[in-house]
Amino acid sequence: DQQVKQNSPSLSVQEGRISILNCDYTNSMFDYFLWYKKYPAEGPTFLISISSIKDKNEDGRFTVFLNKSAKHLSLHIVPSQPGDSAVYFCAASKRGNQGGKLIFGQGTELSVKP
């Protein structure tokens, strides 16, 4: 039962253009969402998060949008840079979380071409 889904395993964009990574979830109890970025041979690093009481959160080139009615969130990277090439995971946390348990999607590998 995949509660968090990233349906695109890979995405390729040109440097300077916008990258849009998508994530869908099924559990309406999720109330906090995060995006992590992972380079090969390294652990995931936190990128940006959003609470379910908001529909947008921005941090520099990164913006996360949340559409609760559609149970969908997206990560926008503008402008994309070659250094953004990595695997991006979305993750969700639910109300009453007993701790340490984030539900992750399968990841989307982003490739930014110079």
Next chain:
Amino acid sequence: KAGVTQTPRYLIKTRGQQVTLSCSPISGHRSVSWYQQTPGQGLQFLFEYFSETQRNKGNFPGRFSGRQFSNSRSEMNVSTLELGDSALYLCASSLVSGATNEKLFFGSGTQLSVL
């Protein structure tokens, strides 16, 4: 401040053997979680420890176990290894346990190969 440290980085074992992985959290962090990453499956939650107590457990068989020591360091053990246990095992630490908006800090992982 040192990050999350996992040892060893790489491990090769054969079926039926057991393995122990180690994790040292960020100084001051008392919660340690373990995740398994396999291609196409994302990160699957194994368990979480806080103050030497297991607080939460994922859907893995009993062959997967863990513990946490008084200095917050944690170990994960897998007994009777199977080929399907080949994966990257990631440890993550956080300051507290149970907060909805908790942010996890991950180590670089231990790549386990079972032959």
